Amino acid sequence: MHSGLLARPLQLAPLYGAASPPAALPCRRTPWARPGLGVSTATLRRPCRRNPCGAAKTERPDRRGFRFAAAGQLSSSPRPQREKLQVAASASKAAVQLQNGLSLQSSQYVVPEDVRAAGFQIDADELTSIVESRDTERLTEHGQLDGIADKLATSLTDGISTREGLLGQRQEIYGVNKFAESEPRSFWEFVWDALQDTTLIILAACAFVSLTVGIATEGWPNGSHDGIGIFASIILVVSVTATSDYQQSLQFRDLDKEKRKILVQVTRDGFRQRTLIDDLLPGDVVHLAVGDQVPADGVFISGFSLLLDESSLTGESEPVDVNEDKPFLSSGTKVLDGSGQMLVTAVGMRTQWGKLMAALTEGGNDETPLQVKLSGVANIIGKIGLFFAVLTFIVLSQELIGQKYHDGLLLSWSGDDVLEILNHFAVAVTIVVVAVPEGLPLAVTLSLAYAMEKMMNDKALVRQLAACETMGSATVICSDKTGTLTSNRMTVVKACICGNTLEFNDPLSSLSSELPEVAVETLLESILTNTGGEVVIDQNGKQDIIGTPTETALLEFALSLGGNYKQKRQESKIVKVEPFNSVKKRMTVILELPGGGYRAHCKGAAEIVLAACDKFIDGSGSVVPLDKKTANLLNDTIETFSSEALRTLCLAYRGLEDGSTQEEIPLQGYTFIGIVGIKDPVRLGVRESVASCRSAGIAVKMVTGDNINTAKAIARECGILTDGGLAIEGAEFREKTPEELLELIPKMQVLARSSPLDKLALVKYLRTTSNEVVAVTGDGTNDAPALREADIGLAMGIAGTEWDVVELWGVDYS
Template structure:
């Protein structure tokens, strides 16, 4: 009866724990999903501009849209320039739709592909077209991760072995029973007690099957991944797909952006070349020096080119301070303009009217604007990549503010200035203008015959901790490659500062990379560390080559709409939470909320921790299963009964394993994880080190329990009618304490010191104390239910000491070298990690 009640209670307990765990995980995913969908939009409300959450958007708000943004609600176009919308997510049409006064409707969930504009919100939430569509759809569930596929394979094999032992045990017990009845000539006489005996044999067989199946595995995987996701959320990384946690642990290459990821993404103008002279800008005093060294006409032209040709705005906050809303580069230029006393709201700017705008995009690498001046004349302003703007210029502004021809010598000196700025890790921009005669031709902005005003050097400082993070990546066997749209000299300077570019590394420009033959690419990619002036398609091509030809596990960072193909192609797509567009975030596996490279390193570290933690749990679980299976099978075959009852086995296998999963699967990552290479794609999950530990501990525990089972009464000097009950309880108690100490052993599969960090892991300590407390209660107070009797303090001490010997057994086992098979002879580490190259191999 108690066995049946025990089984029902255990099933109820495990189902309840699993249900609560799944419920909490589901609620956590809802929170993560809400965070994922919490898009920040810029709106004009009550006459001033604000940043608000998409959830706080109301009808009547004016929303500002730019390239890469997701349209947050249904609305009507008010004003804008070259606004092109990708409606493929709603209509399935791949061709973008041009939105203007004639076709003014914008739909929620669509993406801004080009241009900029303002829209009036007409409906929000579930009342939008997108919302109506969402009502009829439900988001799909998570796919099984590669690790879960491996574990399912392990569980299936173990289950089959358990089933075979279970059937064999039932046959052996039944055969013994029938032979005994035949010897006593009772084969034809059957009673209720005989039926109960056969039912008991069946219960033993079922128990062995239950013991063999590792019920704790799914819970361990879920706990480990969910725990990692929660911790990463605290570390500013939003994991959108569960599999990304573990895949990042296998990453062997990170292709990273420069701006905002390696650097702070707060740009400042630090150097200006104007009228043939370069000036370093360090403070307002430097601005005043520059102001006094150039004529009023030149200064006016410079300020016009800054304040007229921009998508950014200067707004006053509630504290009265000027805040700049816009991209970092434009914000740096506007800050620079404000130093000179420039003001976009002055009378001059109000009287000037913007006729046409060509927003910046990654192909043209420039932004142009056509302005109608107060006197009726037209003037085009252009800014962008230095080489491109310089090629568009045939004149230059002199000290008097006059346009003079740009000679070949002049052009060479400007090129030298641009290269000089770039070598100092400055992003260089050229500012230029062109006066247009006649006001009829306003359909397009010209692309030639401009007058060069100035070369501006903008510095984006390297983030604190990036250099150390890059060094950690290299030590962990992860190659960091910088892929940026910046000038080659700027990219190389930043890469050297971060420790990415080494003496034997290759830095190449996107157009050169594009033109390489497949054979040349195979030769250059292993050495490639920096790609400058690259298009998003160059990044996509690099990722594809690394994955297909070099079998690398590639992580890619991206922030732009055009990065989506590379993010989608990569094994792990990492989108920037601050600078990233909604399109990039939708195609990413992980969103880096603070745009920091150090956070990417944390994702890799937690990915490795997930894999190792589940390996630790599997080692612990398999030892329990092997010992329980063998001791019950051998006892059943030789003695006709088992020392461990159904309730005892269920306690060990279900409750202890569930607690074990909680303890081992939530171990935080150690810095040692980042001093070994990535986990190979095709490495066996159960490594030779794990087999050594499992087999060694199993042999010790089976030997001890077998000796106690067959000769325990004599060794322990047990007499009297309750000797059998005391011996069985002592065997059960010893078995449990062997598992308690083996759980401590499993904290580290290779290192001898398994106590490092144990007392600081409160989850592990709570599990240890809970397990021992429950064991005391079961043995001393739940005897009728669990089939135990109270033990003397000497027997308790004996159980603990025999269990503690597992620590010494583990120490001896870890000193035994693991012989490598031929196909893994290159692996230096016994746990399935590939070796780091050294010496000549490093090249």
């Protein structure tokens, strides 16, 4: 699995002085015209999220304007973009409602002929408007979810059929999941943009004056040298700027294609599989999990505690529940919690998000902070130059004018007089030309572009020039563990079941024969039912495991013990699921037992789940009370596993009288099944990277949700935890007073068992109280708040989400 490192630039307040109140500049310079990046610029300023599909709407960048911005005017305002988006959203909603009000009742809905001919019973417009207007009544008129599925010629269990020709037909009727791409801009458009620079216009005027005066006074060709010289420098600046902008635009186009290679999980032909987001079609059954972006508009099929963040569309920051009663999902929103399946009803430009993208053009505003600063300096120098030029002109001309005034000839000018004045003017122009440091911001652009290209060669995609710059000034890196420092390829290497610790080297030992049958049976039931992953058989008949690396490791373990996923899932009836999330750090399911009654299976952070156990399965397979001694032994085992840098999970179960009515599945009275230790090897080169960060004066801290011992072991292996460094847990961190934090944070190298909010608090603290420039790496799901708060957010392995400045395959901090 490749892990992308996506960075997002940000707030540079600590670096570049306190952010001033948003002030609109008349026009800002766009260093790179960036086709296809339309949405992300806004995203980078935080408020609106980028959709997963990377809207490919291109807009013209702002005209190159007067580059010299006063330093006080530098802060960029995220607001207008956000407001525009929301206004567009509500306008689009209102339009749909109006349309619905005016249109015929849908009971009179007539299927268009071409749709019927292609084998469907509902057309794209109807589907779009049902979801967009969230019209449950019309959904009912179409026969609810099942009706829609039928009309879309799909099955809610098996998905669409990919038999020859069928996909093409579907595509023809409903469109593709892509956004309209605009024409690439030509080189000459970039030249034109470059010419709009006020400085250049002033220079051109000067060149013109100088040329006229020169030729008039000194004749051709002697008098033309200065003018031609200035023109030549203008041409140089324009061609360099235009060429580099043009090249960047081409690069960004490629990059955008790369970014759209997002895989989503769908069921087609009865097989769960991964498909490119571009290939999604109405009728597809899509599986959603925490952290996913909804890839198209659709209707909820099934799921557990599915919670969406719709702020990118509506601006409402309050998360929205999605369930049978509120079954509509819009593309561009994000799954905050839970898991589920949706039936795709609209794709691409027909989705609400697609329409918004089409309606919006964004004012590009991506001068990098250094450029802004330099522009400010250039501005001041330019103004001083202008002042002295005027002064010189006055001083030079006052003698002549004074003389004429004295002679009373102020209104009669000879050719010589005019020439003299023009000559003085030429001198003044020369001063302006010399004083205006036109090349200064250009030099920055070029050097950043060079840095960007170098990073590209290191397999890093820098989406925002400013990121290069900010990265260079980072003073602290807060790194998560999994996927950043480790390779995110997990395998179960140790387990403790029935009090026996077992080690697995490659061919898994004959574990099942050593242990009592009941224990193995329960273990298998636990892993195979209580999982966010899935074992699927692909079209070639091969077994494939889908899910997060932790889930995959567990399922692999169960399969190697002889578990039969399909059979187990058919036998057991799951009535309730509490999906895993980083706050609870556990996952629970409730099964309805064939003989009546219910059983809950819980797995999660080892010490937390073990603390909920009061019984355990002993060596003979019988359930006995968990005495102090055994509990201590098990705790020791957890400690041993985690000190070996293993991610430790504990599995447990309990009987329940009633499974479905309980709001929260209780966290006590469990029977301990076992502990597993999952290995996730440290990436190659991480130690060296950490060392080079350190020698560059950058502090590296590990912030993880994992067990403190596991965290410590890995931090030591990476060179993050050193002698005298501190490692503490989130619970302890939360209790600290500001004074204690002041002492603690500089020494703290590892923050373990942290919740997303702890990560956020740490980053906030570092940025505000300690005045550090903070880079955060994370996976964008549980690390999202911290990533957002950071000066630079480097998000791992989530191509196409909102942190898109850098995308690395293989991490290298140096």
